[in-house]
Amino acid sequence: MSAADxxxxxxxxxxxxxxxxxxxxxxxxxxxxxxxxxxxxxxxxEAKAQEFEEQMAALRAQHLFAARxxxxxxxxxxxxxxxxxxxxxxxxxxxxxxxxxxxxA
Numbered sequence: 001m002s003a004a005d006x007x008x009x010x011x012x013x014x015x016x017x018x019x020x021x022x023x024x025x026x027x028x029x030x031x032x033x034x035x036x037x038x039x040x041x042x043x044x045x046e047a048k049a050q051e052f053e054e055q056m057a058a059l060r061a062q063h064l065f066a067a068r069x070x071x072x073x074x075x076x077x078x079x080x081x082x083x084x085x086x087x088x089x090x091x092x093x094x095x096x097x098x099x100x101x102x103x104x105a
Contacts, residue, residue: 004053011046015039 021036022028024044029037 007049008046011042015043015046 018036018039021040021043022032024040029040032040
């Protein structure tokens, strides 16, 4: 179990124990006891943490998609350069037979 899962479970337990409370920052919130204020703030913080985690998951997916596309493009460029180099190399002869030398008359 990850630290985030442990945090979520603990927060759910604390919120369930307290029952319904006013929304953090609302006018009714000011009249709550310290425990209820704490639970309301915990509920707000947990909602914000969950929202942040969802945004990070979406961003991570976008980043991985972009990285995969960039890697595929780089690989395609590498293969094209390699194949071109191989074709050029095969046409050369570094120790050609005198009859095969370019410009030989």
